[in-house]
Amino acid sequence: MRSITTFDLQYAHRFLGFKGEAQYLHGHTGILTIEVEDSINAGVNMVFPCNEIQKTAWAVLKNFDHALVLREDDPLLPAILQVYEDTGIKNGAPQNTMKGPAFKTELATAYPDCRLVVTKESMTVEGFIKIVYELLKDQLNIAKITFSSGVNAASAEFETKNNIDRCPLCGIALNEKGVCPKCGYKK
Secondary structure: OEEEEEEEEEEEEOOOOOOOHHHOOEEEEEEEEEEEEOOOEOOOOEOOOHHHHHHHHHHHHOOOOOEEEEEOOOOHHHHHHHHHHHOOOOOOOOOOOOOOOOEEOOOEEEEHHHOEEEEOOOOOHHHHHHHHHHHHOOOOOEEEEEEEEOOEEEEEEOOOOOOOOEOOOOOOEOOOOOEOOOOOOEO
16 A cells, blocks of 8 residues: 655756757746555554655755756856855855755755755656655655656656564654654564
8 A cells, every 4th residue: 555745846947958948947846746655554554654754755855945956067057156155155044944964866966055956867857756766765665756847747656675664653664773763662
């Protein structure tokens, strides 16, 4: 069975080298849906609490919200960073509170202090799904990810293979010591 959670993301990007409107810097509202699959936890009668899926995923996804997403070879990147430096926002600002921890994967690097994500490939809906899966695959039993942005949408299904030990009282993942970080249950 699956638990399904949805996220709204606001971001700006462009497609470097694309011959069309998307070559220009523009913004989107994206809708990301993550489906987590597992057996029903008998203690709480659910696969995985949706609010816990949201907490786990949002910890990294908030780096994409209200962020600029550019490809690593985009000539706009150095110019943007210079403007951020000149205006004093490159290393963060007091208003920049909705940021997650920095991350670096083969597909993307997040610079939360300047609300910037640098990607290896253009940030298409398909590319975003690949990035999200790479970031969350070890934390959630992701069965499917769907992302829509404007009139574009894509989805991908994945084989769930993680054996995540969950709390029988609240359904969330136990930490490496077998303790529930939410309610304190010990295995």
